[in-house]
Amino acid sequence: MTMYAALLRGINVSGHRRVPMAELRTLLTELGHGDVRTHLQSGNAVFSNPSDDEDALATGLERAIEERFGFPVPCLVRNASYLxxxxxxxxxxxxxxxxxxxxxxxxxxxxxxxxxxxxxxxxxxxxxxxxxxxxxxxxxxxxxxxxxxxxxxxxxxxxxxxxxxxxxxxxxxxxxxxxxxxxxxxxxxxx
Structure with missing residues (x-):
């Protein structure tokens, strides 16, 4: 398993594009990621996954966020060694x-x-x-x-x-x- 950070862009700023961290953790878990945790309210999450495709993980998360919350959120996923x-x-x-x-x-x-x-x-x-x-x-x-x-x-x-x-x-x-x-x-x- 590889540890990753998901970096969400432009959420929870001045009450706009609200993505509660508890819901983000639930969403990441539903996507099959393990060891899910968040940091602060500004769109930082960590998780484990056996995949080595950061772009595919980011695309899957973007799609799921838009389906769940009704607006697009650009996401970057980076592994622990890169960070x-x-x-x-x-x-x-x-x-x-x-x-x-x-x-x-x-x-x-x-x-x-x-x-x-x-x-x-x-x-x-x-x-x-x-x-x-x-x-x-x-x-x-x-x-x-x-x-x-x-x-x-x-x-x-x-x-x-x-x-x-x-x-x-x-x-x-x-x-x-x-x-x-x-x-x-x-x-x-x-x-």
Missing amino acids: AAVAEACPFPAAELEGRQLHITYFGQPVDAARFAGIDPAAHLPEEFRLGDRALYLHTPDGLGRSRLADALSRPSLLKDVVATSRNWNTVRALVEMTAQAPAAQHGADA
């Missing part, structure tokens, strides 16, 4: 930063630097970003809420045809820890 590798490859000093100062945007496919060529890094200092493996690392010293760089990076024209969803460093670490646990060892309550 750990992306966290380990962080180019910023994560141990020295607060969770609100560091974010990872996960992409549904590889993206290249040319997509972001129109963003002048010097114009946004001390904020910075770097690309990784289907991920973008964003350092925002004053937090995401005031970040002009985050606004620039999230323009629809830059993310056209790409599923993208962001998590702060605290959530990134929590998902790495949750998916690193062996399926049989998972009996705890939701975080």
